[in-house]
Amino acid sequence: MAWFLVIVLALIWGTSFILIKKGLAVYSSDELGALRITIACVTLLPFALKHLRQASPTQWKFLLGSGLLGNLFPAFLFAYAETRLASGLAGVLNSLTALFTLLVGAVLFNQSITWMRMLGIVVGLAGTVVLIFSGDSASNFQNTSYGLYIVIACICYGGSVNIIKHRLQGMKPLVMSSLALLTVGPVAFMYLLTTDALYKLQHVPGAWEALLYIALLAVFSTAIGLVLFNKLIHISTTLFASSSTYLVPIVALMWGVLDGEAIQLWHIIGMVIILAGVFIVNRAK
Numbered sequence: 001m002a003w004f005l006v007i008v009l010a011l012i013w014g015t016s017f018i019l020i021k022k023g024l025a026v027y028s029s030d031e032l033g034a035l036r037i038t039i040a041c042v043t044l045l046p047f048a049l050k051h052l053r054q055a056s057p058t059q060w061k062f063l064l065g066s067g068l069l070g071n072l073f074p075a076f077l078f079a080y081a082e083t084r085l086a087s088g089l090a091g092v093l094n095s096l097t098a099l100f101t102l103l104v105g106a107v108l109f110n111q112s113i114t115w116m117r118m119l120g121i122v123v124g125l126a127g128t129v130v131l132i133f134s135g136d137s138a139s140n141f142q143n144t145s146y147g148l149y150i151v152i153a154c155i156c157y158g159g160s161v162n163i164i165k166h167r168l169q170g171m172k173p174l175v176m177s178s179l180a181l182l183t184v185g186p187v188a189f190m191y192l193l194t195t196d197a198l199y200k201l202q203h204v205p206g207a208w209e210a211l212l213y214i215a216l217l218a219v220f221s222t223a224i225g226l227v228l229f230n231k232l233i234h235i236s237t238t239l240f241a242s243s244s245t246y247l248v249p250i251v252a253l254m255w256g257v258l259d260g261e262a263i264q265l266w267h268i269i270g271m272v273i274i275l276a277g278v279f280i281v282n283r284a285k
Helices: 002-023 029-050 057-081 087-108 115-133 138-144 147-167 173-192 197-203 207-235 238-246 248-258 265-283
Strands: none
Touching: 002 029, 002 057, 002 087, 002 207, 002 238, 002 248, 029 057, 029 173, 029 197, 029 207, 057 147, 057 173, 057 207, 087 115, 087 147, 087 248, 087 265, 115 138, 115 147, 115 265, 147 207, 173 207, 197 207, 207 238, 238 248, 238 265, 248 265
């Protein structure tokens, strides 16, 4: 079951980066982020309302933390990064989630960290440096430096994974996912009302098609993906749950190439180094 969930999540999340790119054809990054969280919240809203009383007062603050770190902040950060960064490269950088899951767990949740795992973290971060700072020109460097926003998003993901594993362990995945989205969905919706998203729906050609891509992103990558990922965390370890990041870059790069994105040699080198770091971290005892 755990391996099945890893493969399904890799396919879902690997596709999310090209969906973000398609949504950005019409909507700004903040509009896309707000739409994504709002639609995802509405998708799971019936389950959230049904199980509203299952969360204790203590758990609500951790649900909010998971909602912010695992959903709201990354939704905006990834969208903003992809305004200048190829979707395939965004998928590659997403693999850093496994490394930051370990780091956050060690720093904030007293998880043990061995020298082998530390080596994996160093190797992964070295690959990130290669990927982000090895552009052929100033223009390429300026674009790829937007990958730093994805690095921040991966740190957020690492925090959310540890909160789910160490503070919300007893809560069912569907309940946890729906309530976490409920804590941030209204914020995203209120912000959405201050943007031009509704105006674009009425007056901008292609707005409905772009909204369809965002809706697919919200329903599958955020709502359903979150439920499956929370289930995976419950039946495995945090590091194994993050191992879907082995396959996400491959799926993301395939979609990017099919969409005409150019993948250069240093992109491949950076990806190989990052995945080597993730492999070392997951294999270390």
